[in-house]
Amino acid sequence: MVSRTVSGARRARDEVIGRAERRLSEFLAAERTRWAAVDGRGTVPVDAVAGLVAAGGKRLRPAFCAAGFLAAGGAVGDPLVVDAAAGIELIHTGALIHDDVLDASELRRGTPAVHTHHSAVHSANGWLGEPRRYGEGVAIISGVLANVYADRLTRDLPPAAREIWGEMLTEIQLGQYLDVAVAAEGVVEPELSRWIAICKSGRYSIHRPLLLGATIAGRPELAPAFEAYGEALGEAFQLRDDLIGAFGDPEAAGKPVGLDLEQHKMTLLLAWAAQRDERVRKLISRQEWDTAELLDRLGESKDRVERHIDELVERACGAIDTASLDAAWRQELAGMALEVAYRNR
C-alpha cells in the first residue's frame, strides 16, 4: 500500500531500515557462531565487520535505497529491498575499512580503525612479524569479507538491480584508486577531483541506492529524476562532509579535523574553492601545503559554499517535483535532502 502522508512515508522507510538492521545483525551473528565453532580466531574478521556496522553511521544508503523503493510503489514487506539495504550498508562498511588503510586514518566513528586496533592487538601480544602488516591484513580480509557478505545477501535481486549493483561497486573501486593516485602524484586538477568525489561518494551514497530501490520496485523509468536528484544532493552531501571534516566538531566527525588538508587531499570542498579563488589555487600548487592558511581561505568562502549547497538542494528537489511520484514521497525526499545537506555530523 502506498503511503499517502509524509509521516506514513517516513514510518514505512524506517520500517525497511529496521528490518535491514535486523537482517544484518542476524546474518552476522550466524556467521560468528559458525566460524567460532571452527576455531576461536575465526570470529576476528566477522567481528571487525560487525563492530563497524554496530558502531552506528548514518545509514544513509539503506535510507535512500528504501526511499527509492517505497517512493516507486514497492511494498513495505518485500524482502528484496531489505536485502539490498543491508547489502549496501555492508559495501559501505567494507569501503570504510579499506579507506582507512589507504589514507592511514587511525580513527573511525570515534574508535580506532580496524587496522589500527589490530596492529595494537598484535603489539600487545608480542606476536611474530610486523604489527602493521597484521593489522592491515585483518583490514584487507575484513573489507573483502564485507563485500562477500553483501554479495550473499543480495543474491536474489532481479537482473536489472544486479546490473546497477555491479556498476556501483566498480565505480567505488575506480573512484578509490583515482583518489589515491591524485593524492600520490600531487595532481592539482579541481575538475578531476570533483569528478572523483562525485564518483567515489556522491553517486554511491544517494543516486545509486535510490535507483537500486526503484529498480527492485520495477520502476526503472524513474532513473532520470533520481539521477538528477542524486547527483545534486550527492554533491551537497560531500561538500557538507568536507565542511565537517575541515571545521566541524572532531567528536561529532569521529576523526581529527583538518586531517585531509594535512594529507594533501583534494576534497570536493577544496576543488570547489580552487575553481573560484586564485589564492587557493596558488596555495595548493605549492610543494608544501600551508594548512593553517588554507583553512583560513576556506573559512572565508564558507558563506559562498553554503549558498552553493542551497542551490544544489533546490536543484535536487526540483528534479523530483515533476517525477511521477506520490506527493507524500516527493515531500519526504525533499525532507531527506534537507537532512543530508544541513547535518552537522
Add this chain to the structure above:
Amino acid sequence: MVSRTVSGARRARDEVIGRAERRLSEFLAAERTRWAAVDGRGTVPVDAVAGLVAAGGKRLRPAFCAAGFLAAGGAVGDPLVVDAAAGIELIHTGALIHDDVLDASELRRGTPAVHTHHSAVHSANGWLGEPRRYGEGVAIISGVLANVYADRLTRDLPPAAREIWGEMLTEIQLGQYLDVAVAAEGVVEPELSRWIAICKSGRYSIHRPLLLGATIAGRPELAPAFEAYGEALGEAFQLRDDLIGAFGDPEAAGKPVGLDLEQHKMTLLLAWAAQRDERVRKLISRQEWDTAELLDRLGESKDRVERHIDELVERACGAIDTASLDAAWRQELAGMALEVAYRNR
C-alpha cells in the same frame, strides 16, 4: 551432446576454458577502454588484474568448473559455465593479489607482485607519501576489483550455484585470516593448519569449482562424489604445491623456494610431517626456526609424502568410480587428478 571418448571430453573442456579466457580478456579490455576515457590513471587497477590474469597460471579452477559441468551432462555451448569459469579465475586472481600483501611476497608468477611493482613505480616517480602504502593500496583496490568483476560476470548463475559461490568466497577469506593468525601467533597445531590449508586452497581449487559446474548443469546429486574426489585431490594438490615451494625449481615456482619456512608458515606439508615426525614437531616448537634443518627433515620424508599423495589420488579416483557419470568423464577426471598431483610447477 555428451562426449563418449576421453579425447572428446578433453576437447570439450578445453573449449569451455578457451571461451572463458576470451570472456575474461574481452571484459577486461572493455573495462580498460571505459576507464581510460575517464582519466589515463583509471587503467591502473584494471591492468593490475588483467596483467596477472594474462601472466598465466594453471587455470585449474576454470578447468575443474568446466569438467564438473560437462561431466554432469552440461552442453559445451552454455554461456553460464563460461561465466562461472571466468569468474572463478578472477576470484583466484584477487586472492593472489591480496595474499602477496599479507605474506609480504615480492614475486608472483615470476614477476613482481602487484604491490611490489606499484611501490617501485611510486618510488621511481618520487610521488608524495609512502611508496609501501601506495603499492599496497593499489593491491587492495585491484584485489577487490577482481572480486567485483567476478560478481558481475556471474550475475546470471542460478540460485543454487550462487549459494556455492557465496560459500566458496566466505571460506577463502576465513581461511586466509586463520592462516595469518596462526602465523602471527606462532601456533603449532598441525590439525588446525591442515584444516586451514584445506579450507583455503584445496576446497576452492577443486571441490567447489567441480560442484559449481555440476550445479549449473542441474546435477547437485553429484555433490557427495565430487566432494570426496575434491577433498582428497585438494589435499594432494596442496602437498604438491608445498613440495614445489620447498624443493622445486624457483623459476617454475615463480618465487624463491623455502620462503614459507622462513616466514614460519605452517604449510600442509609441514603440518603433515609434524604429525608423523617427533623431530619436526620439536623444530617448529622453537622460537626461531632452523630453516636448513627443517628442509633436511622434510627432505627425508619426501618418499613418505609421495606415497601419501599416491593414496590420495587413489581415493579421489575411487570416489568417482561409482558416480553416475559417463565412462569417458570418469577417465578424464582420473587424468586430471594425475596432472594435478604429479605436476612440477
